[in-house]
Amino acid sequence: MATRGKPMGFLSPYLILDMTNEKGLLAGKILADLGAKVIQLEPIQGSSARNIGPFVNDGAERGKSLFWEAYACNKRGITCNIDTKKGLDLFKKLCEKADFLIESEEPGSMARRGLSFEDLHQINPHLIHVSITPFGSDGPKANYADSDLILWAAGGALYPNLQDDRPPVRVTLPQSYMHAAADAAVGALIAHFSRLKSGLGQHVDISAQRSVAQNTLSRILSASVGDFEYEKNSIYSLSAASNKKIFDKDGGGSKTAQTKWKVKDGYVEMNLSMGPSSGRLTNNLMKWLAEEEALEEKYTNLDWRKVPELIRNKELGWDEVDYIYEKIASFLKHFSKNELMEIAVTKKVPMAPVQSFKDLAENKHLNARGFWIDCQSEDRQLRMPGRFARTSVDGFEFNRLAPKLGEHNFEVYGEIIGLKSDEVEELMNQGVI
Known part of the structure; x- marks a missing residue:
């Protein structure tokens, strides 16, 4: 008699191509944690996210980015130069088999390669194409340059921090694209819910500016509980004699x-x-x-x-x-x-302890709820944050550390496209993958 093993991941039937860099890695990780088969596709020189700190041993081992370890884990990794004809053809073949594509390319760059939503829809009408951009894929600001500070300013969150003639200060750690990436994961699943009925994919267009605005509404909504002065755009400040203190x-x-x-x-x-x-x-x-x-x-x-x-x-x-x-x-x-x-x-x-990493690792509540998991590969082991929600049926998956550059080229190209090992090796020698 067969015994029941661990339930399949919530999204285990689905294949996701993740082209994002530091602007969107979290979206793929959320879906990977839910059990989806996520393939992190990098340029052959490696993702720019690999250069984001902090690094192992405070930078002594630069290149071993803990940012990458955190947000690329649970994914398999391949390389592909989609700016070559062979690389572009390989990418399209991957899209034929995929259920989702997540990318954070500059607006218009996918279309210039012949990879717009309309182009890919012809290849795979089932595909859900998720774009993460600063201001959206179209509109007057679509091609504006961006930074984390620009997005916070454009999203309105800095305005309440004005202090007379002093400019507002920046938000602490860069996090605008974390909001956008989380919204991208949610948007992908909303489109998937529709696809279950229609069978057709959609283009999910995520604007980081809009994500920032939506996720920082608490100050604006204060008017609804009696803070009418803010509703009138009045930010209380006092004279220089009172050191310009504000409420x-x-x-x-x-x-x-x-x-x-x-x-x-x-x-x-x-x-x-x-x-x-x-x-x-x-x-x-x-x-x-x-x-x-x-x-x-x-x-x-x-x-x-x-x-x-x-x-x-x-x-x-x-x-x-x-x-x-x-x-x-x-x-x-x-x-x-x-x-x-x-x-x-x-x-x-409303008071909370400022936790050190040691405090978090030893936190009784987190440990009691099984929050931390130990992931291991051939040469390293890390304790990682686990499921972001607790469910009665365990459909979360945690099965691998972040991939090394091109670590799964042979495995993925063989499994999905059917390439033989010598064909993959030849493409690597040619700088295609």
Whole structure:
């Protein structure tokens, strides 16, 4: 009698060609984690994503990119020079067999090669073609140059951080294309849902600008809970005499003087937000401080939903706000991160420990839920983040580390196109693959 093994991956029947570089690797990884057979196609010189840090041993082994390891894992890797006739023909043959194509090429470059959605639709009407671009595949800005900072600015997320005549500062780590890549994976599956009924593929056109705007709406939506000043495009700033301080009313902390607080064994993240949107959370903190007698009653009794109004009416001075910060900073130094985490949960204070990589690896909650997985190849072993969701049926797949350059050329070209080993070797010698 046959025994039941591990269930197949959610997307195990489907083959995905992933042409993306650092702008879209995450999309293919999400689908690979869901069990799809993802083939990472690189130019013969290698993907530019291999040059993105951090690197193994802090750069001592440059070329061993941890960025690549993180976002190209679970995929097989091949090379192909699609700017040669033989390479282009091979690519089209791969597209004939594929269910999805994900690419992050410059708008128009696929069409110039004869690889537009319409061209590929003639080859394979079933194919879902996903494009990840800065501003979309068409429109007045389609061919604009981009960077992470440009996309955040164009998406509107920097505007609330204006401080009088000071330009807004950039977002920390580059992440605009992470939002776009995640949207690309979702868009691919929406198109797939339609294909299950129609049998036909679609072109999914992802604009990173739009992804950034959609994923950072919390400040804009503050108006819906009473923050009407933002609705009027009024960002409160004070005069030079008050050091140009501004109100943080969305709870995000991006405009707050201090969000990292030193504690016994590191730092916690906490933002003293004010105003109708999130001031109630700071009120929870004040209740705890009152219980501990850590701050004078006249300050713990403040309603932080109304603090902006009190400051504007000069009923509360910024020097008093600075004093509150100082008292809180002194008080928190006596606690550990874990102690404050327990307090945050029980007191409903929006505070979280700043975790080191060691903290994350040893995190009891993550380990209890089986978040970390050990992946191994012939020459290396890495502990990697596992499933991004927990399901009653385990349809996630984790079976390989990120591919070396051209690691699966013989395997993939033989399996999908039927090339023999000597044919693959000859194409490699010719610089085609």
